[in-house]
Amino acid sequence: MTSSVLTNDFVKLWNQIASAAHEALERVGQSGQVILGNEVASFEREIAQRTSRLHGIGVANGLEAIEIALVAAGLKPGDGVITTPMSAFATTLAIVRAQGVPIFVDVDKEGLIDLSLVPVAVGSHPHARFIVPVHLYGFPLNLADLKEVCLRHKLVCVEDCAQALGATWNDEVVGSVGCSAALSFYPTKNLGALGDAGAIVTSDHRMNECIRSLRDYGQTGKYKHDLLGYNSRLDEVHAAILLTALLPSLDKWTGRRREIAHAYLSGIQNHHIRIPTPPRESNPVWHLFPVLVHQPLRDEFRSFLSQRNIMTGVHYPFLACDQPAMRDIRFGTVGSLTNARRFAAEQVSLPIHPFLTDEEIEHVVTEVNSWNPVQGS
Template structure:
């Protein structure tokens, strides 16, 4: 069996480091925030190239806190992509704003900058792009649009730890960057965790208050606050794993190269496009197949011991929860086509060549023999 990812093997290889870090938190008994979180925040800010990092309890909260800190609220509109996990839209809805969706670029599957200005209105306050599958959005164009229209640029980098755009780490380019450390991410915690990074001291300080019941000093609550604090154990684990992130991302690139080289001529299979080979961190390796055969192909791969995923089957604006926005099938043709055809192949840095060969052989047989 080739797993979709192999968290157990990753943890096994650095088990001594991880146990030492967790033991230290147990010894100091500071399980909420504490030195484990603070040390990771400092390390991750330095890694991303920002002045500040604020750890929170998950990636959804990171987005939520970032929107509040950027002054987004009821009556505002936030432009975002139709193709992503729903947390991006949850955060917009949580603050009372309205998500305004645009279609995706057919090559990168990221938000298409050429469509953004057509949906800007006087109520638009921010653009919230997602660096999907580990590939950075075209932030130069989005930054220019934000500058022209006085909008905030909030990066959803939940799938792109360590990815780069024009030589800079994602998360450091907009006004604020948001990360998830869900266990299956390129940088994953021992449970839920998230963070925001920014160069803006005022925003960082506000999020530090918001995550801890909006306290400005003990028992002095200055606004509506939240309990979204990072746990000390998660911070300690993440700091250990951060030291290995670049090597893990490089291993992901090698696996992506192997797939792209050995699956290049398979009829009926479209491989992902890579704009910047050194900037892409390959959180997912997503191929496209005939939509009518996708479920059949996945089942046949499973029968041969190959685990796959679908990221994602339905555009967010077509989800039942957002039906009140009035979108209908056909409104986002590129995203709808991609989401009907996509299959995610196994992608993890601990891969062995025998596993990669097994995936390639199975995909060739299943996809091209019908």
């Protein structure tokens, strides 16, 4: 195989959506409304419906979706926010920007926050009032357990669904459980805009009003500011493209991701590689396809694949609590974060995007199976 197997293919995406995207742009231009118009409103309804919520609110990106959702949920400076250190740094950054104190809990064998440790976190951090769980890699958390632990410990939950739009646990969709949920439409996401975009979903009417105000400078009427808000509006152009050029294909693209995941799960057999397999109740959307390779072999594995034109990623090489940006920031940890550290050291993401060809998928399986670190590459 001469051309590279990419982790994302934005040119193939563009070639599929170009004419619908041009139409969407034309619609916005002809409407004369470029900020918070009908396209944003229609897209918000679609997103709310897809997460079984009453309200969707478009915002500028996923980071601000989490931050604004926390502020709207009543987070006060110094409130503890239980979360995972194994996520995009944006999850932690949003908590810190909202003036919460992150409390990092270890992850389970799939790399998701270990909900059985939440009672320990609450016990050792009495100021813990919030939880931001992350449906990482497109794997849904156990939503029954999540609801139960929030109820029992009176935790206000903002789900981070940036990687998992459409994933279900026992047919219940992620984003439908917390008091609100945050979504990102960053270009690499399963529903990726042609730029930055995000949304919050909720079924709480007051929270809906508050979030709408916060995203628009805290306005409650024209030039009337009851809150100190943000400029975090979803652009009309992005909403239009998301609505009619991208969203109509999301189910087809998710189906293709599932086919690829199935091909990898059934085809990859190499005892140097462990594949975290989601439980039976879980229907992931496979934002990423994570595998674990023992250190110190990860770099060798990645360069072996790279020499065979297979690109890979690492999600994520550093824990949020270990980032230099956190050096002067107050945070808590629960235990030694052993599993999270293992993911940081061993995780590799294999290519999984809807435009991979059958030949490319086969090439990945064959090469992954042929890697034998004892013989070297």
